[in-house]
Amino acid sequence: MGIVAGLVCSASYTSIVVCDADTGELLRQGHAEHPEGEPAPESWLLSLGEAADGGVLEDVTAIGVAAQANAVVVLDAEGQVVRPALSGEEQSAGAAVQLTDALGGREAWAGAVGLVPQPGHPVVQLRRLARAEPEAARRVAAVLQPQDWLVWQLLGRPGRFTTDRGGASGTGYWSAATGQWRPDLVELALGHPAALPQVLGPAEAAGRTPEGLLISAGTAEIMAAALGLGIGPGDAVISLGASGSVCAVHEAALTDDGGTVTALADATGLHLPVVRTLNATRVLRGTADLLGCDLAHLSELALRSTPGAHGLVLLPYLAGERTPDLPHTAGTLAGLRRESMKPEHLARAAFEGMLCGLADAADVLRGRGVRMERFFLLGAAAELPALQALAPGLLGAPVVVPAPADYTALGAARQAAWALGAAEDRLGPDAPPAGGEWGRGAAQGQTFTPAEEDFAVGQAVRQQFIALREERHPEAFA
Helix, strand or coil, rough: CEEEEEEEEEEEEEEEEEEECCCCCEEEEEEEEECCCCCCHHHHHHHHHCCCHHHHHHCCCCCEEEEECCCCCEECCCCCECCCCCCCCCHHHHHHHHHHHHHHHHHHHHHHHCCCCCCCCCCHHHHHHHHCCHHHHCCCCCEEEEEEEEHHHHHHCCCCEEHHHHCCCCCCCCCCCEEEECCHHHHHHHCCCCCCEEEEECEEEEEECCCCCCCCEEEEHHHHHHHHHCCCCEEEEEEECCCCCECEEECCCCCCCCCEEEEEEEECEEEEEEECCCCCHHHHHHHHHHCCCCCHHEEEEEEHHCHHHHHEEEECCCCCCCCCCCCCCCCCCEEHHHHHHHHHHHHHHHHHHHHHHHHHHHHHCCCCCCCCEEEEEEEEEHHHHHHHHHHHHHHHHCEECCCCCHHHHHHHHHHHHHHHHCCCCCCCCCCCCCCEEEEECCCEEECCCHHHHHHHHHHHHHHHHHHHHHHCCCCCCC
């Protein structure tokens, strides 16, 4: 029994939801933007106070914390923040290459921790700090992620640091396969050893605040969103930003010598392997710009065309591509004929090409034995009618567009309810609370199920796409 809260510290804002611990009913919410500029962790506490203003956290008995991934908080021996939080991918590409080579290449990293260093990973941020700010790097005594630091602050800065396996799995120095830290990789990146947090189990509490509020283990945004949606084995999530990602719940950690699959853990004790692409809605926006329209009109145009876009096929590699590994390539538009040179056919080719690229990413996981029986589409583009109409056939499975909600914060609240129930011996450690509103992302959204003919048409379009990809880039998935 009780009231629980989930708070999210994203890159730009803090949000809070307050829910009934038993039913998951949403009771109230709060929101505050972060100050502009380099992220000072202390400012997150100010935003938290602003978001909680007006009694948002009144009568709350447990709090869960989720925060931005790919950021690092470094502390000195006295527990003081050494510098603003390390984040930002643009400045870190060189550090990622150096670090990959330092351990012996992509296969060595994939075998060690289930991922290959990319510019956003915390291990790469530490490498960049050591190279760009050696004096600051020498002062670092402990390395945390944002949710770990916030949990530590809420608990009154106790003598231990804690984290969860979901957040730890994205650092580049924790292995989802072994469940162990790799402190040698922190030393490789930073230049000297540093303290790391204790990894808690999914239902464990990090402790209680001086006022007696229970604080759960916390986790990173992607794991909290998965918990809030209520996805399980057989479910996959496609995130549609400028770039894209496909992740799915799986029973075991996946290792991938080439580094295409990132072996993340989830917040429930299972795993959340991810495959990323560099091209998702940037393809739609680029096409809309070319045609002089917005995304809503682009969607209308695409639905005026026919499957296969009257012969037009777009390989959507506008920013190079990560899956398949074609970093220096460009997009390809094929099948141009006089009769196909119409805005609606180009619009259709953009949607089909983007979705086929994401289907390629999904097939990487399917090829490793990951079940994908339905797809959740996240992101503003998921509301476009053309995407909803085309995705089921091209992905070969039902597609769920969840109702708008702060699923990341709801996942953090669900984790808090789980830890509270476990502490009171009402819930076990094997499954989060269910029933009521908990984990009802699918039930509260729209589901689009392909008819048999939709599936056949979608697969024909995919074969057209694959044929062009293999012709232009025969090495892509060799």
